[in-house]
Amino acid sequence: MADLRLRRSVLYMPGSNLRALDKARTLAADALILDLEDAVAPEAKALAREQVCKAVKDGGYGHRELVIRVNAPQTPWGEDDLHAAIEARPDAILMPKVSSPAVLENVANRLEALAAPEGIAIWAMIETPASILNIREVAAARRTVPGSRLTCLVLGTNDLAKDTWAQLVKGRAPMMPWIMFALAAARAEGLTILDGVFNDLDDIEGCREECRQSRDLGFDGKTIIHPNQIEPANTCFAPALEEVERARKVIAAFDLPENARRGAIRVEGRMYERQHIGMARRAVVWHEAISARDAG
Missing domain, CATH: 3.20.20.60 (Phosphoenolpyruvate-binding domains)
Structure with a gap:
């Protein structure tokens, strides 16, 4: 990354x-x-x-x-x-x-x-x-x-x-x-x-x-x-809160055992490919880093 x-x-x-x-x-x-x-x-x-x-x-x-x-x-x-x-x-x-x-x-x-x-x-x-x-x-x-x-x-x-x-x-x-x-x-x-x-x-x-x-x-x-x-x-x-929540749902969905071998899945009516996981994790990591900085 x-x-x-x-x-x-x-x-x-x-x-x-x-x-x-x-x-x-x-x-x-x-x-x-x-x-x-x-x-x-x-x-x-x-x-x-x-x-x-x-x-x-x-x-x-x-x-x-x-x-x-x-x-x-x-x-x-x-x-x-x-x-x-x-x-x-x-x-x-x-x-x-x-x-x-x-x-x-x-x-x-x-x-x-x-x-x-x-x-x-x-x-x-x-x-x-x-x-x-x-x-x-x-x-x-x-x-x-x-x-x-x-x-x-x-x-x-x-x-x-x-x-x-x-x-x-x-x-x-x-x-x-x-x-x-x-x-x-x-x-x-x-x-x-x-x-x-x-x-x-x-x-x-x-x-x-x-x-x-x-x-x-x-x-x-x-x-x-x-x-x-x-x-x-x-x-x-800074990623918007709705973007972060959607990213977390995408990550969680791909982590499910039934999706382990799937290249694309549907989350809340939208299609996501495995390449989207990196983008989703980036949004979550940035949000958490910003939150930690604001809290400090």
């Missing part, structure tokens, strides 16, 4: 904003991307690196998964970012502009040379036309690149729009082929995949609508850029 860690809401936090880093300890986001790249001006890069790595070391973020987005290796800040991030020991390091498996191979070699702790995963930004054209090979790097540590793909839809001139319109029709191609590649390799951001901070219903679309398309969660987008993401990616 794929990684079912909750990543419904994954909030970007600018590393140069110390107040935001502190506030993030109280937010209901499932994961935080502490950003050293796009959200930080060049003159603030060193300060952001220091603040982010100290915040990770200090802890206090509870259940929230901590991810540091570093600058690309070829930039003036990339190598120092990687060194500092490894020392801070986040849950994952997010690499920007991963356009080919060679980027992940280079990162794997650097992690090995720096003796990075095994618990640090690698996430990859898919945000260039080359990323989309090479997405099958990038996703397959999980298997083909020794020590890649790749566990998650993150769509960078703003950068894709910038580089392709595609319009960021309601429904995202111009980007839909790329979105689904990336999602299929992630699923083929057992990777988590997160949708890109919704830019209009004042349009909460628009954000909610796009979160619903993300869920329906098959994403694990949505990257977001403001705390007021946490609730729409968390709500939309």
Whole structure:
């Protein structure tokens, strides 16, 4: 079964904003991307690196998964970012502009040379036309690149729009082929995949609508850029109670001795095949994980 860690809401936090880093300890986001790249001006890069790595070391973020987005290796800040991030020991390091498996191979070699702790995963930004054209090979790097540590793909839809001139319109029709191609590649390799951001901070219903679309398309969660987008993401990616109850009935029905050899059964007037068991268990596991988190 794929990684079912909750990543419904994954909030970007600018590393140069110390107040935001502190506030993030109280937010209901499932994961935080502490950003050293796009959200930080060049003159603030060193300060952001220091603040982010100290915040990770200090802890206090509870259940929230901590991810540091570093600058690309070829930039003036990339190598120092990687060194500092490894020392801070986040849950994952997010690499920007991963356009080919060679980027992940280079990162794997650097992690090995720096003796990075095994618990640090690698996430990859898919945000260039080359990323989309090479997405099958990038996703397959999980298997083909020794020590890649790749566990998650993150769509960078703003950068894709910038580089392709595609319009960021309601429904995202111009980007839909790329979105689904990336999602299929992630699923083929057992990777988590997160949708890109919704830019209009004042349009909460628009954000909610796009979160619903993300869920329906098959994403694990949505990257977001403001705390007021946490609730729409968390709500939309949580299975509805009726979905959970139906999933439990499907699982229980297939567990009956008389259905042990059946490939398809009827439950409350609907046909279910054995392939639906995995989907049903995913809904139950997610519901139980959300319930446990809410109770804690």
